[in-house]
Amino acid sequence: MDGGHSPEDGYRTDRGGAEPDPSREADGAGDPARAPGTGQGAFDRWSDEALAPVLVGRSYVPTTAGPVLYLPVHRDDRLIGYLWASETEEASDFQPLLPPDTAGNAARGWWTMEHVRLRGEGLTALEALRSCAGRVDDPHGGRVDADAPESRAPSLEELRALARG
Amino acid sequence: MTDEEQAARDEFRPEFAGAEPRFAADTDGPVLHVPVLREDGSALGRLWASRDGAAAGFLPVPGPAGLNAKGAWVRRLILARAQGLDALGALARWTGAPQDDRAGAVPPGSVPEHADRLDGIPPP
Structure with missing residues (x-):
């Protein structure tokens, strides 16, 4: 398993083409004592984005029955x-x-x-x-x-x- | 904890019912797809995402390099989803990312091609 800044792990070290990375490290997300649902800080870890991934980036429906x-x-x-x-x-x-x-x-x-x-x-x-x-x-x-x-x-x-x- | 360790742990947190860690592995509907190339420009495979944002995957070229790349892309897709991106967002997010020995890269500026079905994607 990679430890830290493996260059193979593009997630940590590259910015990709479009999306800026949300700062997941900033809120202590790595702390194993913080299970989800155990307080506001832990809830922030599971942001709106994580709770509704199907909404982020969705395009319009590509078909319709009407005019x-x-x-x-x-x-x-x-x-x-x-x-x-x-x-x-x-x-x-x-x-x-x-x-x-x-x-x-x-x-x-x-x-x-x-x-x-x-x-x-x-x-x-x-x-x-x-x-x-x-x-x-x-x-x-x-x-x-x-x-x-x-x-x-x-x-x-x-x-x-x-x-x- | 690294991000991939975190993503692996995410799979074993059933009390969090908000999100599945992985995109669906296949789809009946239309998809967008982009090439994934090695540093020398040769093909490693194609990265695809369903139009409805629910499914994404990697179609490798035959052989060990393609399979190795597939493992890396499975992990990258898990990470993108954990960031709150849907499949199309994941495709955009990895377009133009730097070359990687294992995963290769989607060339910057690649425009995703539409295919009516997964099996309509040309071989990489």
């Missing part, structure tokens, strides 16, 4: 897909042109992580959609023009038919 609003997404001069959101549910995703190639799957992956970020800021799916026009211009995710027309599709099936071309 969706959507915006075209381009890379250079080419349409690469549609960004959609439900007006009534916390559902949103990027629909690449079908069949998706590697770039389309990478764009979809990029948008998933962007949605994680937007949702983490407290935006609804619709607010997130409307925050993108004129803001997003990414080599992987594509570009949403400031004057991108917002359209409505009665269902995701219709949007996918559109993506099939």
Whole structure:
């Protein structure tokens, strides 16, 4: 078992790509006498993050049964897909042109992580959609023009038919 | 106590009902995945996370290096979850982390690729 600052243990010594590490050492978490539930200090050890890990970083639901609003997404001069959101549910995703190639799957992956970020800021799916026009211009995710027309599709099936071309 | 010792102890604290220490090991739904490379750029495997944030894992290249890496990634995922990250957060957290002799690294700036299913991930 590693003891202390093993370079193999990236958790301790590296900062990774995105998240700052919460300072778990600062509250005496290593003290074996502090079992969870034995006082406020021990409860802090099990923070909101530890108690609700499924909420941190969650993206919007990638499917919905109802109608969706959507915006075209381009890379250079080419349409690469549609960004959609439900007006009534916390559902949103990027629909690449079908069949998706590697770039389309990478764009979809990029948008998933962007949605994680937007949702983490407290935006609804619709607010997130409307925050993108004129803001997003990414080599992987594509570009949403400031004057991108917002359209409505009665269902995701219709949007996918559109993506099939 | 090191973090991995703490994570190991977390598994044996049934009175704490708030969180499972591990992500689910598989999923039927869509996933995101990123390459994991050795220092020389050769593939060690692929790290994946389910879209719903509940499942995550590592698909190794065949052979002992891949299996060794898998052990390191299992531990890293436990640690990420203990930090309160969901599977997507764990993927982001380890993207761009420094090279490690055992675990390799996800190249900085890697954009995760979508796959409709786990078995849709191309071989590493």
